Amino acid sequence: MTIPKLTGYELPVAADIPATKVDWAFDPARAALLIHDMQDYFINFWARDDAMITQMVENIAALRRFCKQQGIPVYYTAQPDNQSDADRALLNDMWGPGINQHPEQKTIIAALAPEADDTVLVKWRYSAFIRSPLEQMLKESGRDQLLICGVYAHIGCMTTATDAFMRDIQPFMVADALGDFSREEHLAALKYTAGRTGRVVLTRELIPQAEALPASKAALKALILPLLDEDEHPGDDENLIDYGLDSVRMMALAAKWRKVHGDLDFVMLAKSPTIDAWWALLSRGIQP
Structure with missing residues (x-):
């Protein structure tokens, strides 16, 4: 009823x-x-x-x-x-x-x-x-x-x-x-x-x-891997900085993704620099 x-x-x-x-x-x-x-x-x-x-x-x-x-x-x-x-x-x-x-x-x-x-x-x-x-x-x-x-x-x-x-x-x-x-x-x-x-x-x-965002976690990983210095691929929960991701590249990513998520900045990425943590931030509802 x-x-x-x-x-x-x-x-x-x-x-x-x-x-x-x-x-x-x-x-x-x-x-x-x-x-x-x-x-x-x-x-x-x-x-x-x-x-x-x-x-x-x-x-x-x-x-x-x-x-x-x-x-x-x-x-x-x-x-x-x-x-x-x-x-x-x-x-x-x-x-x-x-x-x-x-x-x-x-x-x-x-x-x-x-x-x-x-x-x-x-x-x-x-x-x-x-x-x-x-x-x-x-x-x-x-x-x-x-x-x-x-x-x-x-x-x-x-x-x-x-x-x-x-x-x-x-x-x-x-x-x-x-x-x-x-x-x-x-x-x-x-x-x-x-x-x-x-x-x-x-x-x-x-x-x-929204085109600034990767469409999936796999797409995010494909975007990040070329930015790393190490030949080995990090796990989704591993620190990307340990694999050679530097602050300049992180700032560039933050600027790109901020076009969709207005609250996102370098500090948020640097606080938890893992694929899992970043995907959690990016897969939220779109926030221009």
């Missing part, structure tokens, strides 16, 4: 992205960002310190910052807490009273709180387009691409993507900026979207600065 307690999982990576049937190119001049249902009510079904949710929120925040830099409009959906039975209709049968019983949790989470120039849409059904001015607002602003992130991937996010497709708006599901009941349902939503209604992308594909 209601949403179950949820447990985090590994967010999709490049190997999980299904083949797409369309070759739509993301164009900031045509795009809008939709942050879907990121209200306390829906996020509180996970534990407060869930690592997956932390990473997902960081990726959404990075997308929002990038969109604002590019002049891309940002929309939110949020369910109201005073829905009548007529308003909820069949949602009552499927999910019960929902947020009506938790009015104190209707707020969009603090980490993604809307700003004055953002648009918050009242959410009545799975699709963000139902009983909403979203389609009209997109058309009036000349936007026919919709970046979709938030929760839940296989319910409102996928339905909104399908509805966008039906309205000749190109949907882009941002795979690592979505959350779902389970990894299986998350991947199923991506597969359906890629095969029927849109494109599935990763955050780093939309944010050019």
Whole structure:
């Protein structure tokens, strides 16, 4: 009758992205960002310190910052807490009273709180387009691409993507900026979207600065090995300085990676100069 307690999982990576049937190119001049249902009510079904949710929120925040830099409009959906039975209709049968019983949790989470120039849409059904001015607002602003992130991937996010497709708006599901009941349902939503209604992308594909990051721990090692003086390869937990990595090269790496992780500096790299420690820093949610 209601949403179950949820447990985090590994967010999709490049190997999980299904083949797409369309070759739509993301164009900031045509795009809008939709942050879907990121209200306390829906996020509180996970534990407060869930690592997956932390990473997902960081990726959404990075997308929002990038969109604002590019002049891309940002929309939110949020369910109201005073829905009548007529308003909820069949949602009552499927999910019960929902947020009506938790009015104190209707707020969009603090980490993604809307700003004055953002648009918050009242959410009545799975699709963000139902009983909403979203389609009209997109058309009036000349936007026919919709970046979709938030929760839940296989319910409102996928339905909104399908509805966008039906309205000749190109949907882009941002795979690592979505959350779902389970990894299986998350991947199923991506597969359906890629095969029927849109494109599935990763955050780093939309944010050019993310190209500064290695895509995997193996890619990080491949980047570091040529910088070492020793012929022997260090283990992932061994000190890279002992293998000849000098401070000048470390400073150059810090400057490059700071384009994505604004909080990263030479001191952070020098404090724990191992592949494991650096990958932990770099594989966090993207932070321009």
